[in-house]
């Protein structure tokens with residue numbers, strides 16, 4: 001029996017963008033893959049007309065993540081049961097059931113139950129800035145680290161972006177990207193981590209098709225005209241064909257290329 005991978009994310013769609021490749025690759029290699037979501041994503045931005053009359057965004061996003069999970073070979077999707085906290089600085093950050101405001105130990109207990117039940121070998125969380133500073137993403141880092149310590153999960157990885165790789169890609173493709181609306185500005189790009197902080201680079205080039213399809217399943221959040229889906233196929237592959245992690249604990253002696261011991 002191969003070890004179980006648990007990926008912990010803030011909102012439905014984060015899993016496809018950040019770790020869709022390792023999820024698909026682990027599943028293809030015979031690992032059990034479990035997705036845990038801190039929140040239901042109720043406060044995501046949604047274009048007018050996307051939701052039906054009286055339809056809650058959370059229920060739409062639950063359907064979307066179920067489909068994405070199927071595409072990525074996920075065996076179980078679990079919600080911790082918290083509400084979306086909204087963007088940093090919004091009054092919703094401290095709403096009664098907001099994930100970002102939940103006591104870390106209380107939220108961690110819910111994740112511990114899943115880690116123990118699944119006998120998780122690997123847990124992925126986010127880097128300490130949560131990638132880009134969203135309060136629910138930062139909470140994934142705090143809660144995930146705490147839960148892994150309590151459950152004694154053997155291998156814990158912080159999912160991050162290789163900032164240097166992304167900046168190089170932006171410079172190389174400045175001309176093409178300039179034509180895509182909402183393209184990030186390289187002069188103002190502070191997401192992720194410098195290459196020197198990264199311990200683990202996973203090649204998911206064989207799984208970018210599944211990753212892209214999983215993103216498309218999240219149509220309320222990642223519409224066809226969004227920056228990600230507008231990238232030409234080779235640029236998409238360059239941007240999403242690797243996933244980067246910082247392994248917790250002692251830094252590995254050599255750069256790792258996979259999350260499990262082979």
Ligand SMILES: [Zn+2]
Pocket residue numbers: 010011014134137
């Ligand atoms: Zn998110």
